[in-house]
Amino acid sequence: MTDKHSLITIETPRSPVAAEICLKYGNRPEALLEILHDIQAKLHHVPESALPIIAEALNLSRAEVYGVVTFYHDYHLKPQGKHTIKICRAEACQSAGGMGVIAALEKALNIKLGETTADGNITLEAVYCLGLCPMGPAALIDGKPKAALKANNVNDLVKELA
Amino acid sequence: MMVKVFVPRDMLAIALGADEVVDAIAKEAAAQNISVQIIRNSSRGLAWLEPFVEVETPQGRMGYGGVKVADVPSLFAADFLNGGKHKLGQGLVEEIPYLKNQERLTFVRAGITDPVSIEDYLAHGGFAGLKKALAMNGAEVVKEVTDSGLRGRGGAGFPTGIKWKTVLDAKAEQKYICCNADEGDSGTFADRMVMEGDPFMLIEGMTIAGLAVGASKGFIYVRSEYPYAIDTLKEAIAIAVASKWLGENIQHTDKSFTLEVRRGGGAYICGEETSMLESLEGKRGIVRAKPPIPALEGLFGKPTVINNVLSFCAVPFILAKGSKAYADFGMGRSRGTMPFQLGGNLEQGGIVEKAFGITLRELIYDFGGGPYMGKPLRAVQVGGPLGAYLTAAELDYKMDYETLAAHGAMLGHGGIVVFDTTVDMAKQARFAMEFCAIESCGKCTPCRIGSTRGVEVIDKIVAGQDRAANAILLEDLCVTMTDGSLCAMGGLTPMPVMSALSKFPEDFGLPKDKKLAAE
Numbered sequence: 001m002t003d004k005h006s007l008i009t010i011e012t013p014r015s016p017v018a019a020e021i022c023l024k025y026g027n028r029p030e031a032l033l034e035i036l037h038d039i040q041a042k043l044h045h046v047p048e049s050a051l052p053i054i055a056e057a058l059n060l061s062r063a064e065v066y067g068v069v070t071f072y073h074d075y076h077l078k079p080q081g082k083h084t085i086k087i088c089r090a091e092a093c094q095s096a097g098g099m100g101v102i103a104a105l106e107k108a109l110n111i112k113l114g115e116t117t118a119d120g121n122i123t124l125e126a127v128y129c130l131g132l133c134p135m136g137p138a139a140l141i142d143g144k145p146k147a148a149l150k151a152n153n154v155n156d157l158v159k160e161l162a
Numbered sequence: 163m164m165v166k167v168f169v170p171r172d173m174l175a176i177a178l179g180a181d182e183v184v185d186a187i188a189k190e191a192a193a194q195n196i197s198v199q200i201i202r203n204s205s206r207g208l209a210w211l212e213p214f215v216e217v218e219t220p221q222g223r224m225g226y227g228g229v230k231v232a233d234v235p236s237l238f239a240a241d242f243l244n245g246g247k248h249k250l251g252q253g254l255v256e257e258i259p260y261l262k263n264q265e266r267l268t269f270v271r272a273g274i275t276d277p278v279s280i281e282d283y284l285a286h287g288g289f290a291g292l293k294k295a296l297a298m299n300g301a302e303v304v305k306e307v308t309d310s311g312l313r314g315r316g317g318a319g320f321p322t323g324i325k326w327k328t329v330l331d332a333k334a335e336q337k338y339i340c341c342n343a344d345e346g347d348s349g350t351f352a353d354r355m356v357m358e359g360d361p362f363m364l365i366e367g368m369t370i371a372g373l374a375v376g377a378s379k380g381f382i383y384v385r386s387e388y389p390y391a392i393d394t395l396k397e398a399i400a401i402a403v404a405s406k407w408l409g410e411n412i413q414h415t416d417k418s419f420t421l422e423v424r425r426g427g428g429a430y431i432c433g434e435e436t437s438m439l440e441s442l443e444g445k446r447g448i449v450r451a452k453p454p455i456p457a458l459e460g461l462f463g464k465p466t467v468i469n470n471v472l473s474f475c476a477v478p479f480i481l482a483k484g485s486k487a488y489a490d491f492g493m494g495r496s497r498g499t500m501p502f503q504l505g506g507n508l509e510q511g512g513i514v515e516k517a518f519g520i521t522l523r524e525l526i527y528d529f530g531g532g533p534y535m536g537k538p539l540r541a542v543q544v545g546g547p548l549g550a551y552l553t554a555a556e557l558d559y560k561m562d563y564e565t566l567a568a569h570g571a572m573l574g575h576g577g578i579v580v581f582d583t584t585v586d587m588a589k590q591a592r593f594a595m596e597f598c599a600i601e602s603c604g605k606c607t608p609c610r611i612g613s614t615r616g617v618e619v620i621d622k623i624v625a626g627q628d629r630a631a632n633a634i635l636l637e638d639l640c641v642t643m644t645d646g647s648l649c650a651m652g653g654l655t656p657m658p659v660m661s662a663l664s665k666f667p668e669d670f671g672l673p674k675d676k677k678l679a680a681e
Contacts (some may be wrong), residue, residue, distance in 0.1 A: 029461075033427050037386070038573075064445070071446040071603075072427025074386055086387075090348030090597075091543055091590070092579045094507035128430055128547075128597065130387050131351035132174045133579065134209035134504060134511020143389055145177035153435035 017042055018050035022057035029058040032068055036075050045079045073125075081116040081123035083161045086140040089113075090129040093136035097151065101137045102126075104151040108158045122161055164197045164549070165166065165243045166218040172205035173390040179230060180213035186234040187215075188318060192586025196563050204359025206273030207513030208260055209504075216255055216273070219245040225252035256372055260529055265491060266515045268352075271360050274483040277396050280405055282361040289407055293480030295370045296415050297433075300330050303374035307477060309485035311497030316342055316433075316470030317545065317574040317650070319496075319563045320476075324617055327469060328338065328457035329375040332465035339371045339419075340442065340461060340468045343374035344426050345434035346385060349577030352501040352513060353471035357384065357391035360475075361398035364435060365408055365421060366475030370481055370657045371467050372419035383438050385426040395423045430601040434649045435468045449649045470575070472501060493519035496562035504530045506579035516561075522676035523557035526580060541590075541666070545574025548654035550661040551587065570661065572654075592620045594658040601670045602651060609652025612643045616659065623670050633672055636663065646658075 021038045025031035035054065039046050043136040046069050055062045069075045086103055100115065102117075109117055109124055116123040132138035141157065169175070169184050184200055191198045208214055211227030215237075224245035233250060240248040252258055255273070255662050266272065275282035275398060283289070295303050308323025329337060341364065345353040356364060368380045384392050402408035410418045424442055433443045436450035439461050440537050460466025476498060480488045491496045496518035502525055504511045509531030516525075522542065526532065533539050542552045547581075550560070550571035559565055566573050581590075595616035602609045619636045623629055640656030647653040668674050 020418075028444075030442065030444040033441065033648040034425060036427070042594055058444075067446050068427075068444070072429050074426075074428035091547060091593070092349045092505040092577075094593070095579055095585065106258060117447045127387060127428070128348075128601070129346060129348040130173075131345060132177055133351055133506065133577070134508065135174060135178065135212070135350045136506070138177060140387065140389075145173050145390075147177035 006133070012021040015145070017058060018053040022054055026059045027059075029060055032060070032065070033056060036069060036072075040075050043079075045076045048077055064160050077117075079120070082121050083162075084123045084125060085157070086125045086127040087113075088128070088130050088131075088132075088136065088138045089126040092129070092133035093138055098137035100151040101149045101154060104154045107156070108154050122158070165197060166592075167198050167200050167243070168214060168216040168218075168223070168273075169200060170273070171202035171390075172212070172259045172355060174204055174209055175212040175214065176390070178201070178212045180261050182231050183213050183215065183229050183234065186231045187615050188235050190238050192411055192499045196243065201276055204272050204277050204356060206255070206261060207355060208510075209260070209512035210510045211252065212253075212440075214273075215242075217243055217245060219372070221254060223561050225255040225258065226250040227252050229383050231443045231636055242475060260510065260512070260514075263501050263529075264358070264515050267479050267488070267491070267515050268356065268363075268501050269513055271363075272355070272513070273359075277358070277359050277361055278396055278401060280362060280401050280407070283360075283484050286440075287482065288362055288478075289366055291478035292364040292370055292407065293413070295373050295480045296413060296417060297680070300374045300575065301483070302374055303370060304330050306485050307374070307480055310476075310480045310488040311485075311492070311561065312473065312476050312488065313496065313629070314470060315437075315472035315476070315575065317347075317572070319573070322469060322473050325469070326371065326375055327458055328455070329377070329465045329467050334465050336378035336379070336462075337375055337466050338464055338466040339368050339375070339377045339482075340438070340466055340529065341368055341380065341382040341471060342382040342435060342438055342468055343388075343391070343471050344431040344438060345380050345388070345471070345575070347548075347575050347577050348434045349505040349543065349579035350503050350546060350575045351505070354388050354515060356471055356475055357382075357388070358394050361395050362402060362407075363475050363478055364395070365398060365402050366469055367477040368421060369408060369412065369419045370477050371469070371474060371569060373417055375465075375467055377465075377467065378414065378418055380421045381442055382421065382423045383432070383442055384423060385432075386428050390502070392423055392425060399423065417565060428564045429603075430597075431651055434651060436649070438468070439466070446603075447541040448605050449651075451648060466552040491517035493517070493560070493562055494564055500561070500573075500576050502561065503575075503577045504580075505577065506543075507533045507582050508580045509534060513524060518562040519560050521558050521560055522578070525561065525578060526557065527540065530580065533580055533582040537578060537584075538586050540583045541581040541587060543590075543658065544577070545572045545581045547570075547594060548650060548657055549577075549591065550657045551665060552661070553665050554592075554659045570657075572657070587662040587669040588620065588624050591659045591662040591670075592617055594655055594662075595620060598651060598655040605621065606646070606648040606652060608646040609648070609655070612639055612647075612652060613631065615639060615653060616655075618642075620659075620670075626671055629671055633663065633670070
């Protein structure tokens with residue numbers, strides 16, 4: 001083990017955002033998921049530099065915080081795009097042509113699922129069910145739901161985010 | 163007189179343009195100098211007709227389905243505010259057969275009320291169950307729930323009353339009520355619709371549970387994919403507290419119960435109850451070994467009632483109308499009603515709440531109208547991504563826990579996903595294994611490694627590599643996963659895989675009459 005992680009602690013300026021958000025939740029360790037959601041929403045990722053600050057505030061080990069950040073699909077250590085398209089990949093959407101919509105989106109954005117466009121504008125993420133199953137394929141675009149998507153009009157969706 | 167127009171605030175309605183339709187109606191009304199009151203109601207669950215606009219008339223509410231912004235001027239021209247004829251017209255909403263032929267107990271207020279109006283909730287029978295529970299002791303409430311025959315709607319079907327009794331009898335300073343609203347199964351959306359459409363019913367059900375077992379605090383664990391449900395619940399909780407239906411000294415009695423909403427982190431496994439508890443404690447959602455059962459050592463090690471949204475939502479009716487009224491619905495050991503969820507490749511998807519015992523064919527054809535464009539049905543997955551695939555020859559099964567189990571399938575949370583003839587069942591089997599690999603918590607080996615090996619073996623079978631031998635290997639692997647996994651994730655993933663392999667061998671390049679070793 002190198003001391004890469006301790007270097008991060010020493011050399012990275014304290015993230016005021018992380019400390020503030022921890023305090024908002026009373027520095028309670030059971031609020032870790034909520035804290036990470038807030039940081040992710042504000043910074044479009046959970047920077048590694050925030051981990052020691054969260055650990056200290058909640059009286060957890062850095063390993064525990066790192067474990068939680070990497071366990072859940074909602075949190076990302078690397079910056080995500082300004083916009084996020086969460087497209088459903090689950091069975092009900094598959095039965096309505098969802099895989100075709102995903103392929104069309106990958107083509108239009110020139111990225112694969114889980115990637116961000118080179119200009120940092122859009123991240124394309126897979127999601128497993130949004131509960132819009134009777135009218136698939138469905139997606140959540142910057143938190144706003146879309147249903148009954150068609151492979152031949154994903155370009156309009158992408159243009160709206162450009 | 164001000165005309166009342168209803169446009170749902172349900173996430174699916176919004177996904178299909180409800181917000182824009184509201185704006186267009188308001189704008190057009192203003193331009194024509196007509197005064198309308200637009201109410202954002204809950205959804206009726208007629209998904210294919212969303213956004214479903216309703217207008218109050220002296221005869222009753224008139225419905226207009228699939229309304230788009232571009233339709234708004236013609237609706238005004240057709241005098242829809244007085245129930246005028248229009249190509250999108252559905253007539254009197256209460257008379258629509260899809261609705262009329264249901265037995266709605268949980269979805270009784272769906273589409274009728276404003277989800278966050280506590281006055282609406284009270285006017286439509288809300289809190290009648292809690293009022294009764296406030297005058298009873300815990301054991302009496304538990305007995306009422308036990309007598310109703312209610313079984314957990316999350317999937318496992320465990321008797322709710324027995325679970326509650328275990329927590330009631332446990333001695334502890336602090337007990338908890340946890341609502342599992344991590345509705346991750348593809349093809350299920352009843353929890354979402356209840357939370358968005360009738361949040362006070364969930365609050366009432368959980369509060370009754372708290373009174374019954376002596377728990378003063380509850381949590382609702384909602385998946386982050388449901389942002390509208392989260393916001394609606396938070397709003398409803400604040401309103402319920404302000405009007406003394408929740409919080410300290412409920413309705414000025416000495417009884418108290420507080421509720422908190424928690425967001426999940428996008429992990430399917432957190433729908434497994436022990437994994438959800440870990441997540442509620444702020445940890446990775448790693449499954450716990452049982453025993454101890456959560457009823458004795460649950461959240462923060464305290465006795466905890468964990469139930470699904472629909473289980474809690476059945477409780478207000480049971481208390482208000484009595485256990486017998488509930489148990490009068492259903493068949494065999496499956497009592498009451500189930501909000502079935504029709505999704506996937508269907509003309510008329512949506513919520514169909516019926517007593518247990520309706521057949522799959524009635525649900526898919528009489529209600530659902532069959533696959534899109536009249537195409538033939540090839541497969542149906544019942545009970546989410548861990549449920550078995552059924553063939554077109556198996557549609558006469560009655561929908562209840564025991565009948566489906568007897569046929570190697572499961573009811574789960576009541577989700578039904580229909581596939582037409584374009585489906586490739588080898589791809590579906592591969593997806594089941596892939597999904598398990600992505601979502602496994604990693605604690606036990608059969609699930610963590612078995613799922614990845616499963617994807618590889620299916621790839622080999624499809625590629626024509628030692629097909630017969632690899633099919634046997636896949637069966638072996640599935641037996642190991644079924645018998646050796648710690649929870650239902652690894653334990654049930656073989657269900658869709660093996661049902662696809664045994665019922666649709668031709669999609670794997672195997673002969674149709676192949677006898678499976680596992681059978």
